Amino acid sequence: MTSSIRDLKVYTTYxxxxxxxxxxxxxxxxxDPRQAIDKPLYSKLxxxxxxxxxxxxYRPHCxxxxxxxxxxxxxxxxxxxxxxxxxxxxxxxLRVVCTDDFRDDExxxxxxxxxxxxxxxxxxxxxxxxxxxSFLNRVWDCTLYYRFYSxxxxxxxxxxxxxxxxxxxxxxxxFEPGEERRSLGAxxxxxQIEEARKRGLDYLYLGYWIRDCRKMSYKxxxxxxxxxxxxxxxxxx
Numbered sequence: 001m002t003s004s005i006r007d008l009k010v011y012t013t014y015x016x017x018x019x020x021x022x023x024x025x026x027x028x029x030x031x032d033p034r035q036a037i038d039k040p041l042y043s044k045l046x047x048x049x050x051x052x053x054x055x056x057x058y059r060p061h062c063x064x065x066x067x068x069x070x071x072x073x074x075x076x077x078x079x080x081x082x083x084x085x086x087x088x089x090x091x092x093x094l095r096v097v098c099t100d101d102f103r104d105d106e107x108x109x110x111x112x113x114x115x116x117x118x119x120x121x122x123x124x125x126x127x128x129x130x131x132x133x134s135f136l137n138r139v140w141d142c143t144l145y146y147r148f149y150s151x152x153x154x155x156x157x158x159x160x161x162x163x164x165x166x167x168x169x170x171x172x173x174x175f176e177p178g179e180e181r182r183s184l185g186a187x188x189x190x191x192q193i194e195e196a197r198k199r200g201l202d203y204l205y206l207g208y209w210i211r212d213c214r215k216m217s218y219k220x221x222x223x224x225x226x227x228x229x230x231x232x233x234x235x236x237x
Contacts, residue, residue: 005044008035012061019123020213021067029061039142043165049228051207052162052171054134060208070228071209071219072167074235075196078222084190091187094156095149102136102145106155110174117177136160136172143171146191148184157184161192167203168196189222 009032018024033056049070050059060068108129115127148157157175161168170192175184196204209227210216226233
């Protein structure tokens with residue numbers, strides 16, 4: 001069923017306000033939503049810098065800006081820094097459960113608290129259940145939901161992950177805002193790196209790195225990091 005990338009139909013949006021850089025306009029390139037997609041085609045598009053949001057595959061396509069750079073971690077080469085090793089030790093008591101759904105009240109309540117307390121200035125506020133389901137739904141039979149539980153059985157984080165042919169794609173992670181000491185966002189990335197390695201996969205795809213956006217610039221904390229620049233993956237040591 002996999003189509004050739006040359007045969008894909010794509011379209012661009014009208015310029016709209018950029019979600020990441022203040023006073024900037026953005027244009028997005030989308031794969032035609034009527035296009036039949038499967039895991040192999042999705043994997044090929046990820047290598048070309050595309051990203052998934054719900055049922056849509058997209059890539060920034062701004063005429064005057066190239067700040068959004070696709071990023072991935074070559075997991076076999078990754079070595080955690082001292083601070084990252086501390087974060088991993090701090091979270092050794094968490095129990096991780098892989099599920100194939102996320103629409104229950106336990107997961108949505110955690111998402112609700114996370115958005116309200118961490119991203120009240122973003123375009124996902126106020127949290128809406130329909131938008132939540134549309135954004136994080138399971139498509140092309142490759143999405144997994146990793147739930148992180150504390151020793152007392154409380155759900156403290158949920159990582160939405162797509163398994164591609166060559167790696168895992170970190171779609172979105174939300175976590176308990178009150179557990180600041182655990183650094184759950186960082187731990188979720190470290191855990192996914194190890195999970196990709198265990199599965200014999202080469203990469204963890206992190207979405208877009210944006211140098212001047214604090215919410216996206218953290219990705220260079222994970223080295224080596226590969227950036228997709230001028231149609232080639234380049235390693236940032």
